[in-house]
Each structure stands twice: as C-alpha cells, then as structure tokens.
Amino acid sequence: MKRYLNLSLIYAIAAMAGGVFYREFTKYSGFTGVTALGKVHTHLFLLGMVMFLVVALFAAHNELAKNKTFRLFLWTYNIGVPLTAVMLLVRGIVQVWALNLSAGMDAAISGIAGIGHVLTGVGTLLLLVSLKKTAARTGACDSV
Numbered sequence: 725m726k727r728y729l730n731l732s733l734i735y736a737i738a739a740m741a742g743g744v745f746y747r748e749f750t751k752y753s754g755f756t757g758v759t760a761l762g763k764v765h766t767h768l769f770l771l772g773m774v775m776f777l778v779v780a781l782f783a784a785h786n787e788l789a790k791n792k793t794f795r796l797f798l799w800t801y802n803i804g805v806p807l808t809a810v811m812l813l814v815r816g817i818v819q820v821w822a823l824n825l826s827a828g829m830d831a832a833i834s835g836i837a838g839i840g841h842v843l844t845g846v847g848t849l850l851l852l853v854s855l856k857k858t859a860a861r862t863g864a865c866d867s868v
Contacts, residue, residue: 725780725783725784728776728777728779728780728783729776729777729780731772731776731802732772732773732774732775732776732777732780733773734772735768735769735771735772735773735775735776735805736768736769736772736773738768738772738806738809739764739765739766739767739768739769739772739773740765742761742764742765742768742809742813743764743765745761745764745813746759746761746762746764746765746816749761749817749820750820753820753821755819755820757819759816759819759820760812760813760815760816760819761812761813761816761817761819761820762816763812763816764809764812764813764816767805767808767809767812768805768809771805771808771844772805775801779851782855782858786855786858786859786862787858788854788855788858791854791857791858793850793853793854793857794850794851794854794858796850797847797850797851797854800843800846800847800850801843801844801847801848801850801851802847803840803843804839804840804841804842804843804844804845804846804847805840805844805847806840807836807837807839807840807843808837808840808841808843808844809840810840811833811836811837811840812837814833815833815834815837818833
C-alpha cells in the first residue's frame with residue numbers, strides 16, 4: 725500500500741508543478757488563450773494522484789500485488805500517464821510560442837500523445853480486470 729501512496733504523492737507533486745508551470749509560463753509569455761498546458765495539471769491529479777489513492781484503498785484489503793495483471797497495469801499505466809502529460813506539455817509550449825511546425829512534427833506530437841492515451845486506457849482496463857480477478861479469487865463476487 726505504501727508504494728501506491730508514494731506514487732500518488734509523486735503524481736500530486738508533478739500535477740502541482742505542471743499547474744505552476746502553466747500559470748507562470750503563460751503569464752511570462754503574455755499568452756491569454758486556451759492551451760494544452762492547462763490540461764497537464766488535471767491529467768496528473770486525476771489520472772495519477774486520485775487513481776493511486778483508489779488503488780491504495782483496494783490494495784489495503786486485497787492482495788493485488790500478487791496478481792500478474794495488476795503488475796502489468798502498474799507498468800502500462802505508469803508509462804502512459806507521464807507520456808501523455810509530457811506530450812501535453814510539449815503541445816502547450818508549441819501553442820504558447822505559436823511555433824510553426826511541419827506537418828510531420830505536428831503529427832508526431834499528436835501520435836505520441838495518442839500512444840500515451842492508449843497506454844493509459846489499456847492500463848485502466850488491466851486494473852479493472854485485475855480487480856475482478858482478485859474479487860473472484862477472494863469470493864467477494866459471490867454475494868452479488
């Protein structure tokens with residue numbers, strides 16, 4: 725459980741740093757429009773901190789760490805969320821500085837962000853499957 729609380733804390737710190745960067749970077753650059761930088765903060769708080777707080781609650785009462793699907797979730801999810809956040813950061817900086825990107829570079833940023841989103845989604849599904857397996861193994865589904 726301590727591991728998941730530590731992950732939650734790391735994501736919370738990253739989310740706060742993302743929020744401060746968004747606020748200060750746009751202010752310093754004189755940018756007043758909408759940018760992807762504003763989404764870094766919420767992505768990291770919800771998909772990172774909140775998710776691992778919930779995982780910690782489940783882990784406190786179950787043996788999730790023994791589940792192979794759960795271990796796969798940890799790897800997949802913890803690659804997907806930071807990748808998504810980094811690419812939102814890159815996209816936001818490009819928007820604030822109004823950089824003219826080639827079509828290939830623009831597509832590359834979108835594609836890598838898409839891979840991050842896919843990994844996050846697959847990780848979420850792996851978590852749900854591992855929770856279902858754990859519930860079936862412990863007999864928690866018998867009363868439903």
